[in-house]
Amino acid sequence: MAGVSWKKIKDVTVDTEKTMRPKPGPSAKEKDKSTVASYPKWRRKPLSYTREPTFFSMQKHVTAQVARIKVKFDDIDTETISNILTYSKQLPKIPTDEFVDGQVFNAELFKHFKIGDESLLERMYRVTASFGKTEKVDTAKFTELICIFITSDMKKKVDFVFSVYDDTTRDGCIRTDDILLMMRPVADAMSQDYQDEEEQANDKGFLLNMVMQIANIEPTGGISRLRFHTMVKHNPLMIQFLGGCLPNGPDIERFKKKVVNRTTIEVAGMFRHERRDVLNDPLEQDRSVISTLYSVRLELP
Numbered sequence: 001m002a003g004v005s006w007k008k009i010k011d012v013t014v015d016t017e018k019t020m021r022p023k024p025g026p027s028a029k030e031k032d033k034s035t036v037a038s039y040p041k042w043r044r045k046p047l048s049y050t051r052e053p054t055f056f057s058m059q060k061h062v063t064a065q066v067a068r069i070k071v072k073f074d075d076i077d078t079e080t081i082s083n084i085l086t087y088s089k090q091l092p093k094i095p096t097d098e099f100v101d102g103q104v105f106n107a108e109l110f111k112h113f114k115i116g117d118e119s120l121l122e123r124m125y126r127v128t129a130s131f132g133k134t135e136k137v138d139t140a141k142f143t144e145l146i147c148i149f150i151t152s153d154m155k156k157k158v159d160f161v162f163s164v165y166d167d168t169t170r171d172g173c174i175r176t177d178d179i180l181l182m183m184r185p186v187a188d189a190m191s192q193d194y195q196d197e198e199e200q201a202n203d204k205g206f207l208l209n210m211v212m213q214i215a216n217i218e219p220t221g222g223i224s225r226l227r228f229h230t231m232v233k234h235n236p237l238m239i240q241f242l243g244g245c246l247p248n249g250p251d252i253e254r255f256k257k258k259v260v261n262r263t264t265i266e267v268a269g270m271f272r273h274e275r276r277d278v279l280n281d282p283l284e285q286d287r288s289v290i291s292t293l294y295s296v297r298l299e300l301p
Helices: 006-020 028-037 055-072 078-088 102-113 118-129 139-150 154-165 176-190 197-214 225-234 236-240 249-259 264-270 274-279
Strands: none
Touching: 055 078, 055 139, 078 139, 078 249, 078 264, 102 118, 102 249, 102 274, 118 139, 118 154, 139 154, 139 249, 154 225, 154 236, 225 236, 249 264
């Protein structure tokens, strides 16, 4: 060891240990990146979308949805809103999508609230979809619709009905075109036994004139949202003078018994197979059992 300093021996020993020490493997994050990088380009998505949501993140999302709906409906308690949302989440075909398709939307409103006019249901679907940014009805929007049904706030009910009636032009005014489209099922039901086209046209003209007289509408005018509120305030029956897009009291109370003063687990168990059951319901195949005629009696002044 003559001529070799202790410092050099120590440096050699340290270098030998570094070269012989096993290198650390890739971290979990690096593994995820390498795995995604090995996918074809069309499968490469951000890592945040490739991981399944945790229970806590899902619960946080539901709590936020309930809080947003609660702001709009002060008279409905948080527990009831949460139960209605739990019911709504049983309706999508794919639970993670949270979208309620039109067929199930129509079937649910027919089953629980006896609303069976398909042209009216199409309008209601479009109005419900307009509650948010997307053009589809998700579980939160469907929950808002049910809350409109059961709320005691008459203003929200009137606003919803007005939006359904104004769905044709969406210009903030119920015009003759809206009235004609809303009356079509009634006119067809009244004239289905007639073979004379002239008699059918006369019936439709009579219905149009009758409704315009009742609502006091000029041929070139219309009904604004403010005026519609005033009409309903003076005569509550006018809220559905162009068709029943709100359920009757007994149907509302029957549904409330399923979601009020119940636990979330009870509601989830009650509606666990709701989508499957409602699509297989024999009554759903034939909605003709519900009359398309108006549920209110119109009287000329």
